[in-house]
Amino acid sequence: EVQLVESGGGLVQPGRSLTLSCAASGFTFDNHAMHWVRQAPGKGLEWVAEVSWNSGDIDYADSVKGRFTISRDNAKSSLFLQMSSLTTEDTALYFCAKAGPYSLDSWGQGTLVTVS
Amino acid sequence: DIVLTQSPATLSLSPGERATLSCRASQSVITRYLAWYQQKPGQAPRLLIYGTSTRATGIPNRFSGSGSGTDFTLTISRLEPEDFAVYYCQHYYLSRFTFGPGTRVDIK
Numbered sequence: 001e002v003q004l005v006e007s008g009g010g011l012v013q014p015g016r017s018l019t020l021s022c023a024a025s026g027f028t029f030d031n032h033a034m035h036w037v038r039q040a041p042g043k044g045l046e047w048v049a050e051v052s053w054n055s056g057d058i059d060y061a062d063s064v065k066g067r068f069t070i071s072r073d074n075a076k077s078s079l080f081l082q083m084s085s086l087t088t089e090d091t092a093l094y095f096c097a098k099a100g101p102y103s104l105d106s107w108g109q110g111t112l113v114t115v116s
Numbered sequence: 117d118i119v120l121t122q123s124p125a126t127l128s129l130s131p132g133e134r135a136t137l138s139c140r141a142s143q144s145v146i147t148r149y150l151a152w153y154q155q156k157p158g159q160a161p162r163l164l165i166y167g168t169s170t171r172a173t174g175i176p177n178r179f180s181g182s183g184s185g186t187d188f189t190l191t192i193s194r195l196e197p198e199d200f201a202v203y204y205c206q207h208y209y210l211s212r213f214t215f216g217p218g219t220r221v222d223i224k
Binding site for chain 1: 148170
């Protein structure tokens with residue numbers, strides 16, 4: 001069974017940094033691209049970032065480009081999101097998700113980031 | 117960038133009724149790039165349909181997807197109590213995902 005468990009969320013002041021982690025199990029991690037998606041309180045889904053299986057391709061939403069860095073450690077089946085220069089607009093539940101066929105076929109339960 | 121619009125914003129139906137949810141793209145999209153998700157309160161989204169019409173693993177056959185060009189539909193043939201949730205359509209392009217604003221299906 002695929003499991004994705006996010007951690008690292010919390011309350012952070014504007015302008016500060018935070019790093020999220022996602023521990024993956026139940027599938028061959030280094031066979032799949034991985035993504036971060038966020039959801040502001042009471043709002044819809046916003047794609048944040050993608051890293052390919054070998055970290056060769058990385059992309060970001062315009063809203064976070066230059067401030068967030070996605071990375072992965074295939075040896076530890078882990079995904080990361082380093083977030084800097086945080087603003088109140090970054091307050092959201094952050095999900096890690098496994099790439100499927102042009103979709104996201106498994107999601108973690110999310111970790112909440114509150115910038116205040 | 118492609119923008120997805122979903123209608124209606126809220127659909128109020130009774131268990132056993134048929135639900136028809138619409139997703140419209142701002143320009144024509146490739147059908148294999150269109151997916152649907154279900155999200156219940158306090159839970160992560162769950163993939164229902166990918167490639168416009170292929171059900172994801174474990175998804176009951178009362179869920180079906182169709183469409184082409186700019187107009188796509190998610191149909192739930194007979195609503196079960198557990199189907200009351202928010203549904204999002206999604207478009208994929210060059211490793212990026214765009215989501216629609218969602219349709220809430222609630223109990224009438």
